[in-house]
Amino acid sequence: MPESAPAAGPAPERPGAKIVVRHLHKVFRQGGRQVMALQDVSLAIPEGEFCVLIGPSGCGKSTLLRILAGLQRPTAGTVEIRPGDETRPLNAMVFQEQGVLPWMTVEQNVAFGLEMRKLPRADVRRRTERYLEKTGLLPFRHAYPKALSGGMKQRVSLARAFVTEPEILQVIADLVLQGKFLEVLLPKGVYASLRQLNVARRELKAKLSSGKNRLHAILDEFFPEFTDVFKDPLGMGAWWVLEHCPFPDDVLALPLEELTQGLGQASSKRLGRSRAEKLFETAWESIGVQEGLEGARMRLRSTLAELRVYKEQLAEVETAMERQLEATGVAEYLLSIPGIGMVLAASFLAETGDLSTYRNWRQLRNLAGLNVKQNSSGKHKGKTTITKRGRPGLREVLYQAAIGVAQHSPELRGLYHYWLSRPQNPLKPKAALVALGLKVLRVMFALATRKEYYDPAKVLGDVRKAQLRAA
Secondary structure, three states, X not given: OOEOOOOOOOOOXXXXXXXXXXXXXXXXXXXXXXXXXXXXXXXXEEOOOOOOOOOOOOOOHHHHHHHHOOOOOOOEEEEEEOOOOOOOOOEEEEOOOOOOOOOOOXXXXXXXXXXXXXXXXXXXXXXHHHHHHHOOOHHHOOOOHHHOOHHHHHHHXXXXXXXXXXXXXXXXXXXXXXXXXXXXXXXXXXXXXXXXXXXXXXXXXHHXXXXXXXXXXXXXXXXXXXXXXXXXXXXXHHHHHHHHOOOHHHHHHOOHHHHHHHHHHHOOOOOOHHHHHHHHHHXXXXXXXXXXXXXXXXXXXXXXXXXXXXXXXXXXXXXXXXXXXXXXXXXXXHOOOOOOXXXXXXXXXXXXXXXXXXXXXXXXXXXXXXXXXXOOEOOXXXXXXXXXXXXXXXXXXXXXXXXXXXXXXXXXXXXXXXXXXXXXXXXXXXXXXXXXXXHHHHHHHHHXXXXXXXXXXXXXXXXXXXXXXXX
């Protein structure tokens, strides 16, 4: 016998009903058993009515909507949807899962349904802009989904459904309950400037990383032992060598005294004769390629010039971020936290905007996509994970902040080690850093909104202190 779902009693059919469902049944077969998802469901929904299906997980809400949308067939019973305006699509559906197309911009995603119906371009543009504005996505019309938060992607799905102006709109809407829908917060004033500077900083960091990879590729081919002498090829001493004697033959052609003097001047006397001798010995024993050195020198000069420009621009951007951070009026409170520096605090505010616009720290947790979710259906309880439906940049900032405070704050470092070693449900190192990042988020929000300085005695409550002492 199939496992049965709660039965819905027959509903009287009302005159002028748009949707009529009569004695609907739906049975799913799983292995050797049958599961009754819908049992004798009858309802009538008049035209223009806003109808909400409410019930526990696994009771058949999504199944009923999928049948109404024509995506599944009922096992028994009938569904009648009476069409009205033949120029409009009959229905549209917004799913729980994000359905945006990653190779399309926000505008292209929203316009997709209209273009498939081959509407005139002017109509497509007009209707797309209208619903982009209604959903707060107009400023992001040219952005790709990878640059959007989880909530903004759901707004794209909603706009794409609304823009077709269907007779029936169906939404599987656990969006707010599970933290899958976020309010679009546009920063203003100093926070808008911080947001743009933070974007510029990320772009420059990416360019520096790309240039550094090219530098390593050149050295790996022509002087693979270089990093045995200089761990950081962008350090002052290494930079001088790359500009004056980058390859083994160049090093061997210089007198040892001249090499020693050059390294000393470039590194403010931190490097001297011992490093010069090690470089000379390494060059003598190098197995680097000897052919094509002139072309390699040109590649190297071009890469170094590019890296120099990026380093200078990055320093300018970070200086500007520090100025804007001071203008927020909360810099001194955030910087009082051990392990939180100027750039990290500025990046945090660039991602969040004005902290006074939030009611509590949980809104910031959701903005970062660090609220938890459980993939479950009916009696099945899945693994609990973070949603990641938020700003990835904010998650990265909080992760870096967790590393900083774990190194410089004794009380928070103790909390981190407690999570790693507690008797029940110990966390893995990465999960413990994520949890510590949430703790730092709460501290930063409290200090900035209350205008208070960091106090080690107040960071942990009495219960947590007792747990740490017992551990």
